[in-house]
Amino acid sequence: MNFAYSERTQALMTQLRGFMERYIVPRIPEWHRAVAAGDYPPPFMADLKALAREEGLWNLFLPGLREDEPGTGLSNLEYAPLAEIMGRIHWASEVFNCNAPDTGNMELLHLFATDAQYQRWLLPLLNGEIRSAFAMTEPDVPSSDASNIQTLIRRDGDHYVINGRKWFITNAAHPDCAFLIVMGKTDPDADSHRQQSMMIVPFDTPGVELVRNIPVMNHVSAEGHCELLLRNVRVPVENLLGNEGDGFMMAQARLGPGRVHHCMRAIGMAELALELMVDRAQERKTFGRYLHQHGSISEWIARSRMEIEQARLLVLKTAWMIDQVGARKARREIAMIKAVVPAMLGGVVDRAMQVFGAMGLTPDTPLADLWTSARSLRIADGPDEVHLRSIARLEIDDSAERRGSSSDYLTPPDVLRVS
Template sequence: MNFQYTEKSLELQSRLKDFLKKQILPADEEVEAFDRDPANLWIKWPGLEKLKDAARKEGLWNLFLPRDYGDFSPGLTNLEYAPLAELMGRTRWASEVFNCSPPDTGNMEVLARYGSPEQQKKWLEPLLEGKIRSAFLMTEPEVASSDATNMETSIVPDQGDYLINGRKWWSSGAMDPNCKIAIVMGKTDFDAPRHQQHSMILVPMDTPGLQIIRPLSVFGYLDSPEGHAEIVLESVRVPKSNLILGEGKGFEIAQGRLGPGRIHHCMRLIGMAQRSLELMSARATSRSPFGRSLDTYSSIRQEISRSACEIEQARLLVLSAADRIDRVGSKSAKELISMIKIVVPAMAANVIDRAIQIMGGKGVSGDSPLAHFYAAARSLRLADGPDEVHLSQLGKSTIRKYGQAND
């Protein structure tokens, strides 16, 4: 196991750091204020496209795609991309500038890996070009979606089409004004074996019968302009050619999608935690309650040192998972993927919470990124599978591995 980054990754890290310093951070306060303004709900910050054009010209585009895809992607491995995701994660809105935002990244990976040539031409290429955005519709409000086999959305053949009926929520990206396509997961055969009932299908957002009911907030944040929506699908008709890979392939596709996606989520969280560490360290040297600067208090030093240790531990664990996926695939890396999903969101939330405490009133306000960081970290203990599911699966496989060992 060698975590020495390749020259390709190091060179991209250097260019990305420079771009973030010169073009992203100077605009951060303006973007955050724009997105918080109720008058701007579901409206893109006007300077975004200019930054996207600049990033593309710099070759900082579609960095996430783990294989070469013509002129659209540099074809990085997960291990090469991981530090880039961390750098982007330091600023809430930065990933979109480089066309590396979820759920687009996962949807593009699905289409690149499983999509038909027709599907790739119609939907993947505009996504890779950053012309449109997308949504992923999996979670449902009426069932325990921590067990995805519970979902009730039906995808039923009807002549040369499929009819889709169901209700979804936490459909991230669906509120974006540029969202044009959704990948919907539902059941094509309710009587098939448990993990062969599900399929994934492409549904244009303007299809009759698809109705956005409401945006959902996360700890009060609407996350405009992307947002998270509750959506009803009522007799939504799409052609059979929109089915991805084939009937009953939904779980196969989901596993291929979620492995790299969890690497991306976790590295962005590490970026948030790292920036939080830097903010609390700077604060500790600039504030002097009771006649002493905060950095002279042992308790503050301990909180900062503990945070530094936890971030580095989590970073190495995620890099190990990325390396395993690159070498043997997501299925064989499932234990490490569960580990990072258990460890990293909790770590990030703890580190961010310490930073908030050290920052004081500024930490809970909109004058620092910490409150929004905390909301993101806490919600990711649920997204892509709650802690309890990963703990149960990891515990089961660990007991199977060691339970028969001699004392």
């Protein structure tokens, strides 16, 4: 097991950090001003994307890119530390065409698209010409179990007709969002894992209604976490992604690498929060001492560093396993990072906010936004409890071969009896 950064990865990390420091960090105030004025995406984004592509920092995430496809196409392990660097600024990944949910949709299309779907949808995504959304979760059922999804996809001659409600659909408010990948049921009577299918739905199809952009923790995202109504949406049969009944399988294939991306970006957020905490602790005095000279604050700094390192190692192991044996055999590790990393991020950011005091609650620092992201990630892509349940079930299953053998480690009562 080896997940050390290769020379290629280290070189890309240096290049990416330099790009971030020169071109992205200085534009943070400009980004906030543009979004506040309703000018989204900000005018400078197109220029930054062109520059990133020119410098070879483009489509870094997607393994198996062909020679004629734009991008670098790193393995999950190679891409992981780059996602961490991008994660320090929540809009940075879009500059490099490495933003969710487009990354997951590109992975799906790369694996399952027909030639026609490839030309119409995947190539424009790879080139950064359009954006997309993934419509799976629903307000009326616990969508963390995809077999609960109620959206119906019915065959009608040369078309499918889609009816349902979706919500928390990231990117649906983006002005460049050209299509949705919609997950729904084509055969409600089939086995629970063969009922679902995925359909490519152009966003301008009649019957697709954007009901609202849902605020998250009272914060409205520019790209949107939207509620959608799909009412008698008709799409041609050639818009079916993969085969009927493949939807559940494709969702699992999509979520594995995506969770590595999410978690490494979250570790980048945690690193930023810790850096801010350490700087503040050396600048601010209370009761005649710098904050870091108080025992509780120094302990927070130490615990934050330990927790970040532990989380990173687990995510890198998971990325390595996905590369080596595939997402299915790494499903325990995928579940573990999804439960571990958001909780870690929330704890580190909470300490940083406390060190900053009242300032930590304001837009003067990125901490409030980082905290919101941490709290949201404990629900996004499935709540913690679902992942903990999966981990426990795998542990129980794995115990079958050794069940009872641990009793050898127990001390019999008669040995302990005092005569």
